[in-house]
Amino acid sequence: MAELLGFPPQVLFGQLLIGLINGSFYALLSLGLAIIFGLLNIINFAHGAQYMLGAFVAWLGLKFLGVNYWAALVLAPVVVAAIGIVIEKTMLRRLYKEDHLYGLLLTFGLALIIEGSFTHFFGVSGQPYSVPAALSGGNNLGFMFLPTYRAWIIVASLIICFGTWYMIERTKLGAYLRAGTENPQLLQAFGINVPLLITLTYGYGVALAAFAGVLAAPIYSVSPVMGSNLLIVVFAVVVIGGMGSIAGAIVTGLLMGLIEGLTKVFYPEASTTVIFLVMIIVLLIRPAGLFGKEA
């Protein structure tokens, strides 16, 4: 087949696919961060650790209880969200009246505790998690080979992202959530249980991270440090997109994944840094972020 932009199309499309997959994770994680930030006004630094927990719950479930991938896809987010809800009820709740930076510091401490404990028990080397039978194999599309599981990641995360967007922007519950983001006191005055709404929102954001963790388990090895480095990239994505819009978080996530994938083809040395460079450019041109509202 002819070359495309000086590269064999397999290489180009292969990297674009990887970029799209990374982008799916960026989208899922930055979506969770944006939802939590919207209502709680804190940056959840434990997001990476909770993503890792999702993957580990799936792995431990399979190893010790025989919970298969499909069950884990539902159970792991529920389990991790339950842990998140306990964290919110016992610790985060005490900090809402303080400077918002304390929420960041608290969740940073929690991330250290979670990751440190798992490193102690499981080491930093990754644990393998096999692709479920129904999603193994792949299709030759003519211009590239598409492994089924990778296609599934993109589809699954798009469904979840779109579902979340629909829930927030188009349903009654989402309207409460948006109202709470704008003015929690007024919402409470209308008889809505805002503390409960906050708890559930945190739980949902955490569940999104855990869901991403289960999706990641079969393609990246399950390791205690899988979340922390990813989280810093997601922070950059959040700065680029601005946290004002749900759709913005999703679009920016996917876009940054694609840009990273393209960089791997054209200038691999910069592939680890390109998203940070994009962040710098965005800060120079549009400090509020691509989808952010001017303060």
Next chain:
Amino acid sequence: MTTQALKSATKGKTMNKTKLSFLVLLLIGLVAPYAIYPVFLMKLLCFSLFACAFNLMLGYGGLLSFGHAAFLATGGYITGHTIMQWGLTPELGVLFGTLCAAAMGFLFGKLAIRRQGIYFAMITLALSQLVFFLYVQAPFTGGENGLQGIPRGKLFGLFSLEDNLPMYYFVLAVFVIGFAIIYRTIHSPFGQILKAIRENEPRAVSLGYDVTKFKLVAFVISAGLAGLAGSTKSLVFQLASLTDAHWHMSGEVILMTLLGGVGTIFGPIVGAATVVTLQNYLSQGPLSSWVPVILGLIFVICVLLFRSGIVGEIQKFMKKNFN
């Protein structure tokens, strides 16, 4: 009029107290190497300076930087490189490392100050991660190995720093200079304006202050002094490595400051001493693999139970009982 006089009198008293405490600390610092292993003391001083520099930003500017590791590492790498490759004397190497860290602080500040609060933290974190990846790939940092065997050399080309005792007094002098700069910065009109910005930024703007410029200058000073700490540290251990550039280091310096007392003069020193001692003690025992967990626990306890930190709580206690 009388209240004002009273206020200035009490202010003078607290100033004197601070100066007295500082003199006592200095005396302890002068005799300490005869009782405690000097390398440990030097590590302590370097991290104290690092934490004090960070505190200038968080405690007095109200801005949480999550990227100070980049300045520590830059100071270390540049000092190591200039001494090893260009044959600079230690004081010039340290000066050069400090200036480069300050220059990087200028770039970071220019970008990060465009946003506030949580965004500021995220941007500085992302920028320092960018620096980390650059240092992984850059030829002059030695990649995963770092720069090893940096010679301590001769101070001004005259006094050898190879022995630990002269090296210690050099580090102590660096620390005192750094601390004095921070003290002067805080107790100057500039420092007062910085505090005003922290307390109420819109009001500072309405009073006609160029808030962005003040924050930027504070950030450059803070970054430069963090670089000074890193430069000195690279001489002490004759090593500059990626550990210093990792975001864990940025987290550690936040912990030191938080534990000691954000916005207090001596808090960062107490916090740094506690954390460094704890790490040294734990890393030899059976709990070594639990160090990150223990640091995380201290973080959580500090945030939930005593946000004023050790020094802040002591000050509160003194105020309650002796005033």
